[in-house]
């Protein structure tokens with residue numbers, strides 16, 4: 431059973447995690463998770479949320495839950511900050527994995543990161559390594575995505591917008607689906623096989639008359 435952990439970093443009341451003009455990072459993180467969840471579940475993929483609106487779930491609780499539920503992938507969603515709380519020029523998207531020699535996390539990061547860069551057209555700050563708890567303590571492939579800087583005026587406007595949140599969520603979900611190799615299943619309905627083309631055409635016409643799409647193929 432495929433189950434994807436969507437982990438929105440922090441919570442509404444986590445101190446410090448906000449833009450210079452007061453946008454809370456968690457509001458962005460949770461909206462992106464919500465959009466990703468919708469898209470994944472519409473494709474029959476189960477999701478697990480590790481965050482909560484009322485309290486900042488400790489990191490250990492988040493990774494324990496993912497490990498206990500034997501989640502397939504762990505996706506942590508964040509918005510970045512630079513400096514000591516005032517506006518600055520640093521901007522762009524970066525994605526983190528725990529270490530270089532983890533090919534699964536590396537290719538998951540590549541799938542997510544480069545689709546985000548392509549779809550959002552933000553600056554590519556690269557795939558980086560960091561000893562973050564949620565990356566180190568998870569037993570499944572895990573990535574942490576920083577979707578833009580709250581301390582950059584232009585990116586903060588994006589991070590606060592519904593459109594950018596949905597774009598990030600849908601892009602992350604789509605790249606997860608690509609990574610998993612999930613494609614929409616197509617079902618073909620066959621209604622008859624004929625040795626003569628005339629009979630096949632007649633049958634196709636009967637189907638069309640009855641309101642069905644009909645197509646003749648050779649076998």
Ligand SMILES: [Zn+2]
Pocket residue numbers: 439440447455508509
């Ligand atoms: Zn964060």
